Amino acid sequence: MKRVLFYILILLTISSCENEEFFELERPVQRPWLNLTEFERAPIGAYRSIFSTYISWGNVFNYWYLYKNAVGDDVAWATPGDAAWGWYRDTENEKAWLSEMFVACYKTISSVNDAIQYVEENNGNPYPDITEEDKVNNLDRIIGELYFLRGFSYYMIATTFGDAYEPGGANSGQQIPLRTVRASSYEEASNSKIGTTEEIWNQMLTDFQTAYELLPERYIPGVMHVSYEAGRANKFAAAAMLARIYVGMGNYTKAEEYGSFVIDENGGDYDLSEDPIEAFNKSTLARAKETIMYTPCYDETYGNQNLHAATFSHLLIDNPVPWVATHMDYTTVQRLGWMPDPKNDTTITIVARRDKRYQQLMAFRGASNVPESDRIEGIYYETRTNLTWRTILASKYFRGPGGRYTNVPTLRLAEMYLTRAICRFRGGDKEGAASDLNVVRKRAWDEIIAGESYELSDSYVTSANVTEQMINDERLIEMFMEGDRIDYLRGLKVDIPNNEPERGVPASVPYTDKGFVWPIPIQETELNEGYSN
């Protein structure tokens, strides 16, 4: 027996080294950003997450404006009784696509927090050997973009799941998780601060302000990484977002300031010299003159665009589906003077026909009850529901030669003009307001159809006749179906009209109404300890 033990002992001695080398992986997990060029991957991933990740039928940014459009008073949904109508406007229940948007935005936020922290842990420069030129043009730019992306993510989440900001109000209601540092353990990941309205909006201001300070004005070939050329934020994009945030916070002075910066100090990069369609028909690296920022979708391999635009946009070009469930609201159409009496007289008036935005970015849909024999080829007739009136639709997406591989504008100069117009108006500068409004209107004016020049027409605005309604309606037309309407009205701090008398809803609701706020995803409230603190 002793001998047995002896041999066992020998055997174990030979092999009993709990040697760590044995377990060393040939490919352990590696840090992703080994040099400055690789650090470019951090913002690229974050842009991808919110502007280009293909989720179900669209991407996050697209879902954001889909739902924002859904609650707008400028939109009607097919016919009463259509399930989609209630579905998108239902803000009482959690919506799967909005939950996915919530997830993607926070994925961006957590990735940005990680990258920013990576920079901070390396004393502001993880790559000390880079040149000063690289530091300014690339490292600082990347950091600026990271702040921009975090701000933009919070912007989408705050405007979807958060209350409207009340200037002078407490804004103290706990809203959404406010995460600005990397979570590095289960405890940190499952327990976050829940930001108040005030904190969230201030965070957006801080992020966009930092971005504004760090970002360059434009892409410089040969100096900056080539990926920065398309679809990325620059100083003007950050300023435009600051303008939006300040409008949202009711600070029109500051909004005007940043709007002016974009309009007046862009060095000729942006103007409204091109037709409205130009912002929506680019299937290449090219950019329209008015486009401050866009999502590049032109690459047929990597470009992911919103198929769910089908729900609110005319999709005769590529991938048509019979789901064009929305159209311009009847009251709105009448107020704009585009139809004399929607539902009864659906003639498209000269007011619409002379507007290039109607011509180029909208379409009409024939009624479903037009007999097959009377139908005109090339016109889209409703088939899905028994919609028996001609309606006006947006047709802003998939308008480039690449069909769905058409870039989607995120920020346009026209919005800045209209932002500045309302800010000037509210600040008492009617002349300035009229001037800005005229720039936008003139760009859309079709002199041939109108038979007269814009300046000589009765559409020309002066300080004497300009009204807030005029600016608002112009913005409605300009930004139709881009997700702007509700947040604009909430920013103006006015009651929000509701054009659905047939549903028995009130004619208007306060801008603070909870009907514009979707519930935080249940999984978040259940799993985040912060909500039980």
Add this chain to the structure above:
Amino acid sequence: MKIKFTNRPPCPLGKVLLRFFMKSIIFLFCSISFALTPLSGEAQDAEIIVDADITLTVRQTFRLINKQTDYKFIYRHDLIKTAPNVELKKGVIKAGELLDRCLSPISFTYNFTDKGTIVVKKKPVESDVRGPNIVMDQNIQFQVSGTVIDKEGTPLPGASIVEKGTTNGTQTDFDGNYTLSLEGENAVLVVTYMGYATKEVSLNGQSNLNITLQESAAGLDEVVVVGYGSMKKRDILGSIATVKSDVLEDSSGASNFTSLLQGQAAGVSVQTSTGRLGSGVSVKIRGLSSISAGTSPLWIIDGVPIIAGAGSGAQDTSEQSPFSLINQADIESIEVLKDAAATSIYGSRGSNGVIIVTTKTGQKGKTSINLDYSTGMSDLPFQRVEFVNTEEWFEIRDKAKNSYGLGDYSMTDFYVGSVYLTEQLTLEQAKSIDTNWFEEAMQKGSFQSVNLSASGATEKANYFVSSNYRMDKGVMLNDDLERYGLRTNIDLSPSEHFQLGAKLNFSLSNSNRGKNHGTSDSGNQSARSGGFAFLNQSAQTFNPVYSLINPNEYFNPYIGNPVALSDRDNMVQDVEMYRTLASVYGEYSLPFLPELSVRSELSLDFVQVNRNTWVSDKIRWDGSWANDYASTIRTYNYNLFLKYDKTFGEHNVTAVGGVEAQRNKSWTRGMQAEDLVGEYKQLGSPSQMTWMYSGLGGEGYLLAYFGRANYKYKDKYLAGISVRRDGSSVFTPDYRWGTFMAFSAGWIMSDENFMKGFGANNFLKLRGSFGQTGNAGIPSGLDAFSYTSGNAYGSADILATNGTLVSNIGVSDLTWETTNNFDVGLDYGFFNNRINGSLAYYNKYVKDLLLATQLPQSSGISTIYGNIGDLVNSGIEFNVSSINIGKQDFKWQTDFNVSFNHNEVKKLVPRIDKEGAGMVSYANITKTGYAVGEYYLADFAGIDPETGISMLYALDKDYYDETNETRRLKDENGEDVKIINSNANANANKFHIKGKNSIPTYYGGLSNNFSYKGFDLNLLITFSGGNYIFDSFYRDLATDYSGTRRMLKDVYDNYWTAPGDDAQFQRVNWNSNLRLEDGTTVGFGDPRTNTDQFLFKGDYVKFKSLTIGYTVPKSSNVGKLFNGLRLYTTVENLHTITKYPGWDPEGSATSWDLPQLFSSTFGVSIKF
């Protein structure tokens, strides 16, 4: 090696041959011999050359003789220990003289057999010697002799005959004869023989006694393979199920042998998800033992831990399993290790059970050559899902559209919005067509299989060589699988103490695997349309196969024409898989310490998968497309261990202990491109590369120390202990090592005196074990922050395609998921072991679950691994085997097994437990106190008989907010509140459907074998149930009245049509919009709501297979030509009894694929 004669189909010649082998083996390996035939003069005179003056021990003397004469010695080691050394002078000495000098001093003698063996034994007392085979002590008074035979009269050599209560005994010679001297004429003889029931015979004064032994149904002397060794079944303490090799012997339609395990072993749930060729099979042992870590058992083939999954990276098709490359005809036995006593020695890999596959080895005796040929056909099962015809389809669409006041359905409605059309039908044309796509896009499957093997053995070597070829043509067009295999198993015994061997298996396969995706999205942009799912979902009967305009072209290939999608001119998905399973071993038993031996095994499993997927621009709107993928997966395993076996009087100790190392890794590469150049069906040098990857992955390293000791007292009291210490690379150094121990004990009660009344040759063993196993089935590198890469924003031309996003927070303190196993079992054999089996209860408590815990979404990552939560599986297993009729010409044996498993989550994340909401994932919820993944669905309240609207029960939300428990809302009258089944309502009113999940709670099999003369018949019935299937695929079909999906006949026959109808399905509607009789409209939203309307019982009973065989008698003219000739025919998947309305309750409920196919096989097996 398992030696067993029962349950084999009658094959007289084969049987005789096999018995001859067995006799030889047993005879040669017996360790005691009492035969007394004098050494033949010739052998005795053989000259032994002594090179130099030398002193030798007895053993060394034997080796010297052996070396120079090739005679092999048989002797009892312990009896010659006292022999003095022999001094030899240089020169020549006769073998007989040398042996006399060795053995005479200790009163031993020897004899020579005609098999070249020298048997050494005690010298008999010279007295009244009547015969040659006599052992006598001084007090011997009586002598008996005779022959030991089996019931067919075949002599059994090497059978042991012992006088009961003494150590006096003998062994039968090669012809089964024995002679034994006894103390009295009333002695009782105990006769034992491997594979046969032990028999006790009272002498009653007889001096000539022929003894007939019955085959042991319980097979208690069978040798069962266990971890790092083998044991007699009688001595086994763990729960081990043996699957008989005869279930694998006949070829059949099964293209992955693991599917044949269904219903064969208690505690083993086998579910085949698809009837595609070579598809994977889900095998679960004793329930679901983890939530996030792996749940598949550890597979060991001939000591090699093998690669159980080798994905080809193909999407929307069922992957070919690497198991399909194992030739089932090579398999000798399969052992399923279930409890800790059996699996603890595998430590961190043992918590999901272990399946040990042993391949065949050569048997001593005449060389045997086997040739098996089989051919067969397969088809969809007789029970099919019925769909409406063209007329009925349009009838429903008309009704649907009219229900919303929009008039009749038109082809514009069908084609609306599709830019991918190449041709449109008029309504009139469409209504005149009724294509049966199941016939157009499918065919009768067929296969041919050839196996050729040779086996045999010499004194120093045995071998088994086999080759096989099998060609399967699937039932889907363009689906096939061709396999080649070669195996060589060789064992060598170059010396008395040393054995070595190698098992080498090379196999390769070529298959073409069609896609399986129900729709054609965006003109088949993702190149995945086609297959069985498409036939069920989108293949409209009114679409013709070929264009009406140009019959040489396919009709509308871009919107999905199943025949076009299956045409090899348009779509190729070729998968090549190569597998090498190789192991070598050496075993050395120490000459000076014969009870100890050392063994080492080195093995390799290597799988290479290459896939080429190619789609032409004829079926893809966006142009041609290809994806090339390859994966090389390697597992090396090395072990070194000592084996110890010693008997001290009535004590016996066996032990095993050693070290093991395993290294796994893989290398994958792939690329994808569009706009291909050239006409070859390959990626080539494309115009546009869209994806590329190459890299090392799958790294997993394991180092282990293990040991096991078993103790046996009086051959009836058993105890065991096993221990394993494992280190794994998936954990950080501080948490890397884990120790797993198990204790077991057994008591063979039937050997006790108080059980005498129980009867002879019956068996009853009580056994139990407690121990731990582990689970480390998680990916490596979870301790580090990780990122997804390849996040593109923009385009490739500006290098914007490789963005990063955080995907994982590093967790450094992960460690093993530990399972505490408790098992108690009773093994029994009644009526002379004609009825035998076992009953077991087990409880597997999984501690520190490696749980991928859901995180709040704001963390930016979805889950984080942690050792969180507990889970328990408990259950009962029962199996019985009964020889109902055991006559010589007619036999009937029944085998039955059933298992019941209860699964319950005991603990989850503290916050989740505190809130009580559970972890919700899609349609499932995992919650403490309930089984894993119970359903979480809206509660279907039937179709309102008055309105025809699908209704739901409303959730009591206040109660839910308060308790996180779901219950129905009551109105003021105490009645359940019903709401319409709209998408919004279904999402907001989900219920925890308690007690219902997808995991079967019971399963088993019933097998009946009949044999009459040369005929044999086997009928296998399998069953499984207790699970529920939420079939979203069926739901999508059943709720689509206005879309483009096919319509189920079930729905056509059972939808609501008029007030008062007690209907199964909702009334027709138009795009989920409904105009009621009063003119109001109702909208439901997306009708694909998750409700329990489509939650079906998964219970089934399958008439799995029926085999009829005929063994041609040796006496017949044909029989004389061969050593054995058997013809057989097998039919499989004859009928399934189930309430599930889809194709196959084993199949996928999210994208239907082929069910288990009906198949019929004809085979012939020839032995030369």
